[in-house]
Amino acid sequence: MSDQASPSGTTQIGRSPPRLDSVGKLTGQALFTSDLVMTGMLHAQVKKSPHARARILSIDTSRAEALPGVHAVLTGKELQYRLGLYVVDKDILAKEVVRHYGEAVAAVAADTVEIARRAVELIEVKYEVLTPVLDQRKALEPDAPRVHPDLASYDYVKAVFSPQPGTNIPNLTRLRKGDVEKGFAEAEWIVEREYTNPSVQHVPLETHVAIVEWKAGDEVTIWTSAQSPFTVRALFCYTFKLPLNKVRVVVPNVGGGFGGKAGIHLEPLLACLSRKAGGRPVKFQASREEEFSLLPCRSALTYRIKTGVRADGKIVAQQMTMYWDAGAYADYAVNVTRASGYSAAGPYEIPNAWIDAYTIYTNKPYGTAYRGFGHVEFFWGLERHMELVAHAIGMDPLEFRKKNLLRPGSVTLTGEEITEHSGDPRKCLEAVAKAIGYGKLTPEEEARQQRTGRKIGKGLATLHKAPAMPSFTSTAAVVKMNSDGSVVVNTALTEIGQGSTTAVAQIAAERLRFPLEKVKVVVEKDTDKDPYDWQTVASKGIILTGRATELACEDLLRQAYQVAAQVLRAQPEDLDHDGEKVFIRHHPKASVSFAAMAVGFAYPDGNAIGGPLVGVGRYTAQGLSNLDKETGLGLPALDWTFGAQGVVVEVDPGTGEYTLLKVASAFDVGRIIHEGIVRGQCVGGMIQGLGTAICEGYIYDEQGHLLN
Amino acid sequence: MLISVRVNGHVYQRDVPEDRTLLRFLREDLGLIGTKEGCGAGECGSCTVFLDGRTVNGCMVLAVEADGASVETIEGEAKDGVLSPIQAALDRNHAVQCGYCTGGMVLSVRELLQNNPRPTVEQIKEGIEGNFCRCTGYQQIIEAVLEVSGQLTPGAKGELKHV
Numbered sequence: 001m002s003d004q005a006s007p008s009g010t011t012q013i014g015r016s017p018p019r020l021d022s023v024g025k026l027t028g029q030a031l032f033t034s035d036l037v038m039t040g041m042l043h044a045q046v047k048k049s050p051h052a053r054a055r056i057l058s059i060d061t062s063r064a065e066a067l068p069g070v071h072a073v074l075t076g077k078e079l080q081y082r083l084g085l086y087v088v089d090k091d092i093l094a095k096e097v098v099r100h101y102g103e104a105v106a107a108v109a110a111d112t113v114e115i116a117r118r119a120v121e122l123i124e125v126k127y128e129v130l131t132p133v134l135d136q137r138k139a140l141e142p143d144a145p146r147v148h149p150d151l152a153s154y155d156y157v158k159a160v161f162s163p164q165p166g167t168n169i170p171n172l173t174r175l176r177k178g179d180v181e182k183g184f185a186e187a188e189w190i191v192e193r194e195y196t197n198p199s200v201q202h203v204p205l206e207t208h209v210a211i212v213e214w215k216a217g218d219e220v221t222i223w224t225s226a227q228s229p230f231t232v233r234a235l236f237c238y239t240f241k242l243p244l245n246k247v248r249v250v251v252p253n254v255g256g257g258f259g260g261k262a263g264i265h266l267e268p269l270l271a272c273l274s275r276k277a278g279g280r281p282v283k284f285q286a287s288r289e290e291e292f293s294l295l296p297c298r299s300a301l302t303y304r305i306k307t308g309v310r311a312d313g314k315i316v317a318q319q320m321t322m323y324w325d326a327g328a329y330a331d332y333a334v335n336v337t338r339a340s341g342y343s344a345a346g347p348y349e350i351p352n353a354w355i356d357a358y359t360i361y362t363n364k365p366y367g368t369a370y371r372g373f374g375h376v377e378f379f380w381g382l383e384r385h386m387e388l389v390a391h392a393i394g395m396d397p398l399e400f401r402k403k404n405l406l407r408p409g410s411v412t413l414t415g416e417e418i419t420e421h422s423g424d425p426r427k428c429l430e431a432v433a434k435a436i437g438y439g440k441l442t443p444e445e446e447a448r449q450q451r452t453g454r455k456i457g458k459g460l461a462t463l464h465k466a467p468a469m470p471s472f473t474s475t476a477a478v479v480k481m482n483s484d485g486s487v488v489v490n491t492a493l494t495e496i497g498q499g500s501t502t503a504v505a506q507i508a509a510e511r512l513r514f515p516l517e518k519v520k521v522v523v524e525k526d527t528d529k530d531p532y533d534w535q536t537v538a539s540k541g542i543i544l545t546g547r548a549t550e551l552a553c554e555d556l557l558r559q560a561y562q563v564a565a566q567v568l569r570a571q572p573e574d575l576d577h578d579g580e581k582v583f584i585r586h587h588p589k590a591s592v593s594f595a596a597m598a599v600g601f602a603y604p605d606g607n608a609i610g611g612p613l614v615g616v617g618r619y620t621a622q623g624l625s626n627l628d629k630e631t632g633l634g635l636p637a638l639d640w641t642f643g644a645q646g647v648v649v650e651v652d653p654g655t656g657e658y659t660l661l662k663v664a665s666a667f668d669v670g671r672i673i674h675e676g677i678v679r680g681q682c683v684g685g686m687i688q689g690l691g692t693a694i695c696e697g698y699i700y701d702e703q704g705h706l707l708n
Numbered sequence: 709m710l711i712s713v714r715v716n717g718h719v720y721q722r723d724v725p726e727d728r729t730l731l732r733f734l735r736e737d738l739g740l741i742g743t744k745e746g747c748g749a750g751e752c753g754s755c756t757v758f759l760d761g762r763t764v765n766g767c768m769v770l771a772v773e774a775d776g777a778s779v780e781t782i783e784g785e786a787k788d789g790v791l792s793p794i795q796a797a798l799d800r801n802h803a804v805q806c807g808y809c810t811g812g813m814v815l816s817v818r819e820l821l822q823n824n825p826r827p828t829v830e831q832i833k834e835g836i837e838g839n840f841c842r843c844t845g846y847q848q849i850i851e852a853v854l855e856v857s858g859q860l861t862p863g864a865k866g867e868l869k870h871v
Contacts, residue, residue: 018799025807026795026814028742028782035741203842205746205754205808255744255808256842288747497806497843676802680844684805687845 012510016676019502021253021495021523030523031252033225034209034285041211042071044273044284045116047106047123048294049098052132052363052704053145056096056125059106063122069115072276073123075106079272081239085231085263087156087163087170087330089148092239092268098127099147099328100365101706102293109273109282132363132704136325137302139168139360147328147361159626160470161334168361170326171334173341175355175632177413183317183352187308191389195381198697199300199325201292202370206255208295209285212270216279220247222267227257227494228535229525235264236271251525257496258688259369262537263331265295292365293706297698299333299359299367300325301340303381308352313395313403315351320344322357322378327366334359336367339374339468342414342627342636346382347425347464348401349410355632363704369537371688375465380693383461398433401462402426415633418640423668425462425642432460432646435664448650455653456661460646466637467538471624473638476531477548479508479556481613485580485594486518487556492533493545495523499677500541506673507546511553514579531616540621542673543639548619556615560594563601563610567592643667645686663690711775715740716784724771731755731766733774734781742782742811746840753839756812757781763819765838782811785818794818797856798849805843813839817853826857 024030061073076095083090094105106123110116133139133147148154152165161171184190210224220242226232229249237244254261266284274282286295301324308317322340326333341357370376390400405425410418433439436458441449445456467473478490489508495501505519512519522530533545561572564582568575568590576585583591592601594613602608627634648662665686672678699707712721715738722737734740734757746754748767755766758780785792791799794817804810813836820827820835827835832853833846841849854860 016802019802019804021807022799022802022804023791025804025810026791026799027786028740028811030807031741032744032808034744035735205752205806205840205842206744207746253807256806258842285745288749288751499802499805674802676848680802680805680848683845683847684843685845688842 010510011513012506012516014672014675015506016674017502017506017516019499019677020505020521021501025253032206032255033211033223033252034206034255036211036223036252038211038213038281038283041281041283042109042111042273042277043113043116044107044109044270044282045113045120046104046284046290046294047120047125048290049094049101049103049105050705051098051127051129052101052134053130054098054127055130056094056098056105057128058126060124061106064108064119067110067115067119067122069111070108070119071111071278071280072109072273073106073119074269074272074276081268083235083239083264083268084154084156085235085331086161086334087154089151089154089170090329092272100293100363101704102290102365103328104269104294107269107273109277133168134362134364134700134704136300136323136360136362139362140358144168147363160338162629169358170330170361171337171359173338173355173357173632174630175341175344175353175413176630177350177415177632178352180317180319180352180354184308186310186316188311189389189393190306190308191385191392192304192306193385193388194302194304195384196302197300197377197380199297199327199364199367200370200692200696200698201297202256202258202260203291204256204258204260207286207288207291208261208265209283210266210270211281211283212267212274213281214271214275214279218242218246220271222247222249222271224249224251224267225254225261226251226264227254227261227496227537228263229494229527230492230532231262231535232264232267233527236267239268240271247527249527251494253523254494254496257536258371259373259537260296261496262369262535296331296366296368297327298370298373298377299327299336300698301377301381303378305381305385307385307389309389309393311393313393313400315348315404317352318345318350319354322355324357324359325362325364325367326359327362327364329366330359330361331366332369332373333367335468336369336374340378342632343375343464343466344378345413346379347406347462347642348404349406350413353413355413364700365698365706371685372465374468375463376689379461379463387459396439398429398438398460401429405429405462413632414627414636416635416637422640423642425464425644425668428642428644428666428668429460429462431666432644432664436460436646436648436662438646452650454650456648456650458646458648460644463643463645465539465641466639467540469534469538469540469621469638471626471636472620473534473540473544474618474620475533475544475548476616476618477545477552478531479549479552479615481556481594481598483595483598485598486520487512487514489519489521489549489552490530491521491545491549492525492527492530493541494525494536496536498541498681499674500545502677503542503673504545504549507549508553511550512557513577518579539641540638544619544621546673548617551617551619552615553617554615555617556613559610559613559615560597563597564592566609567601641667641669660690709772711772713771713774713776714778716780726770726772728771729767730757730759730764730769730771730774730779733771734766734779740781740783744808744811746808751840752809753812753816754809756815756839758815758819763815780815782814785814793856794821797852801848801852801855803844803848803852809839809841813841813849820853821857826859827853829854
C-alpha cells in the first residue's frame with residue numbers, strides 16, 4: 001500500500017505511508033491520559049445513585065471524611081454551578097433529586113483508589129424513591145413527571161434550539177417544505193410505520209479519564225481524554241466564570257472516542273475536588289460499568305414515517321416524527337435532534353416534507369454524540385421503511401431508491417440545491433449492488449441454500465451525512481520551521497485514532513513539497529499552545545484543519561520567498577522551491593536553503609534579516625446559516641457524504657437465526673488522503689454499525705435500573 | 709509480600725499488597741504503562757501479557773502469583789528501538805487506530821504464531837478473540853497476521869487470497 005502510485009501531480013496525497021502515531025502505540029510507549037501520573041496526585045471515586053428517580057433526603061459524609069487518607073469529600077449542596085453543552089441543565093453532583101441510575105451524588109479524593117473506594121462506601125445517602133419516566137412517548141403526556149421542572153429557567157443556545165417550558169422537551173426541531181397535505185392528496189399509496197432503536201454505548205477501549213489541578217489564583221490545568229480540548233475549556237470557564245486564559249486543557253493520545261468524549265464530562269467534578277483538596281491534582285478513570293451509566297450513551301429513537309408515493313414510485317410527500325430519548329440531560333441530544341431534523345429524509349428528494357423532531361427527557365443515562373449522530377440512528381428506520389414502501393407498490397427496492405435519490409438540481413429539505421460536486425449517492429448504491437450481486441443468487445449461493453436448508457437474502461441501504469456543527473465553525477493551524485528545515489505543525493484536531501495526525505502531515509508535506517519525514521504533527525493537544533479548533537467531531541476534521549494547514553504552509557512559504565528574494569536579489573515571483581531550498585527559477589543554482597532562513601538569514605558578516613518562519617492558516621466553514629425555527633430552511637451542511645451498504649444474509653427459516661455472509665460499503669468521500677486509513681475507518685465503522693444493528697443496546701428494568 | 713519477578717529480562721523485587729493485580733503492579737509499581745486496563749474483568753484483553761510463556765489477562769492475575777515467574781510485556785517486543793516483525797506488519801497494514809488495544813493485540817498475535825506459524829483466517833480470529841478492538845473492525849489486523857506469516861504479499865490490498 002505504501003508503494004502505490006499517487007494521483008497525478010501529487011507526491012503525498014493518496015499514498016498510504018505508515019501512520020505518524022503508530023510506533024508509539026505499537027511499542028506501548030504512547031501516553032494516554034490514563035497513563036499520566038502527577039506529583040502529589042490524589043485519586044477520586046464517585047458515589048452513584050442506585051435509583052432512576054429519587055429525592056435525596058440526606059447525605060451523611062462524616063464517616064468518609066474521618067477516614068485517614070481522605071482529602072476531600074463533595075456533595076451537590078456545596079456546588080453552586082450548572083453545566084451544559086447547549087442547554088445548561090446539569091449539576092456537577094446531583095442536588096435534591098437524582099435523575100438517572102448511576103448519576104453521581106457525592107465524590108471523594110484520597111491518597112489511593114482503595115481509600116477513595118472505601119470512603120465512598122462509607123457515605124450514606126437516604127432517598128425517597130420516585131416513579132421514573134422511562135418511555136419517551138409517555139414523557140410527553142401532560143401528567144408525566146417532569147425530569148426538569150425548572151426547564152424554563154435554564155440558559156440555552158437561543159439561535160439554534162427551542163426548549164418547550166413546562167414539558168420534558170429540551171428541544172423541538174421543526175421543518176416544513178412544500179405542502180405535505182397536498183402531496184398526500186396526490187399520492188396513490190400511503191405507507192405509515194414506526195421504527196425504534198435502543199440506546200447504545202460507544203465502548204472506547206480507554207474509558208473516560210481526567211486529571212485536574214485547581215491551584216491557588218484559579219490556575220487550572222486539565223489533562224483529559226477529551227475529543228475537544230477547546231470545548232472543554234469553554235464550557236469549564238462558562239460554568240466556573242473563569243477567564244479562558246486561566247484554564248489549560250491538555251489532551252494526549254485518546255483511546256477511542258466515537259463521539260462519547262466530545263463534550264465536557266468528568267473535568268468539573270475533579271476540579272472541585274482538587275480545589276477542596278488544596279490544589280493537588282485529582283485523577284479519576286471510569287470503570288467499564290461507570291462508562292455505561294455515569295457517562296453518556298447514544299440516545300434511543302422512535303421514528304414515525306408516513307410516506308405518500310405515486311404509482312411510478314416517486315415519493316410526493318413524507319411526514320416524519322422523531323422521538324429522541326435524551327435521558328436525564330440534554331447534552332448533545334438536542335443537537336442530534338437538530339441534525340436528524342434537517343437530514344430526516346435521507347438522500348432522497350422529497351417535494352413535500354413535514355418534520356417534528358423532539359428531544360425528550362427521561363430518567364435514564366443521558367445521550368451524547370455518537371459516530372454519525374443525527375443520521376445513523378434514523379437510517380435504521382428510514383431504510384427499512386423505504387424497503388417496505390417499495391414492496392407495497394410492487395417495485396424493486398433498488399429501482400425505487402434510485403428513482404427518488406437526490407441528483408444535481410434536487411433541493412434538500414432545508415432548501416439547499418444539490419450540485420454535481422455534492423457527491424453521488426447513485427454511484428454508491430450501484431457499487432454495493434454490484435458487489436453483493438443484488439437481485440439474484442449466484443450458482444454457489446443457490447447450491448448453498450440447497451445444502452443448508454437456509455435462505456439467502458440480499459439487501460441494501462443508502463445513507464448521507466453532513467457535519468453537525470455551528471454555522472461559524474472555525475479552526476487554525478500553525479506551521480513552524482526548525483533551523484534544519486524541518487517543520488512542526490500545531491493544530492487542535494485531536495488524534496482519537498482516526499488518523500488525522502498523518503493526514504495533516506501529508507497535506508502539509510504536499511503543500512510545502514517536502515518529504516513527509518520533514519513534517520511533524522504534534523499529537524498532544526494543549527489549549528495554551530495550539531491554535532483554536534472548535535471540536536474533533538462531525539467528520540469535519542480534515543476539511544477544516546486540512547485547509548487551515550494548507551494556508552499555513554502557503555503563509556510560511558510566502559515568508560521564506562520574501563527572505564530568499566532579498567538574499568538572491570530577485571522578485572518573489574521569480575522564485576521556486578524544492579524540499580531543501582528556494583531558488584531562482586531561471587537560474588536554479590542560485591539558491592538559499594530553508595535551513596539557512598528558518599530562524600532568520602545571516603549574511604557572512606553576521607548581519608541578519610527575516611526571522612523565525614512561522615506560518616498561520618485559518619479556515620471558517622463557508623456559507624452556512626442557522627435554520628429557521630418554523631420552516632427549517634437554511635444551510636446547515638458544509639458538505640454531504642453519500643454512501644451505501646449492501647449485505648448478503650443467510651437465514652434459518654425455522655429459527656430466524658441469521659449469518660452475515662458479506663457486507664459491502666461504498667462512500668463518496670472525495671479525494672482520499674491516505675487510503676489505508678480511509679479503509680480502516682470504513683471497515684471499523686462498518687463493524688461498529690453492525691454491532692448496533694445486530695446485538696448492542698441498553699436494557700433496563702421497570703424501575704430504570706440498567707441491567708447490562 | 710515481597711516478590712521477585714523477571715519482567716522483559718530484568719528482575720524486579722517489590723513489596724506488594726496481596727490483592728494487587730499483575731496489571732497494576734506493572735503499571736503503577738514498575739511504570740510499564742504499555743499494558744492497558746480496558747475493563748478490569750478479563751474481558752477485553754488490553755492487559756494481555758506473557759506469564760511464563762503463555763498469555764494472561766494482567767487484571768485477572770495477582771502480582772503475588774507472578775512471584776518467581778517471568779513476565780513479558782509490550783515494552784519487551786521491540787528490540788533496540790526496532791519494531792518486531794509482528795509490530796512492523798501491523799504498521800504496514802495500518803492496523804493501529806487509537807492504539808489502546810494494540811499492545812495486548814501484539815502479544816496475542818505473538819502467542820498465536822508461536823503455536824501456529826501459518827494460521828488460517830478462522831484461526832487468527834480465534835487467536836485474537838480475547839482482544840477487543842473498537843476501532844479497526846479487525847480486518848487490517850487479520851491482514852497483518854497473514855502477511856507476517858507469509859500468506860499475503862506485503863503491499864497487496866484487501867483480498868484474502870489463500871483461504
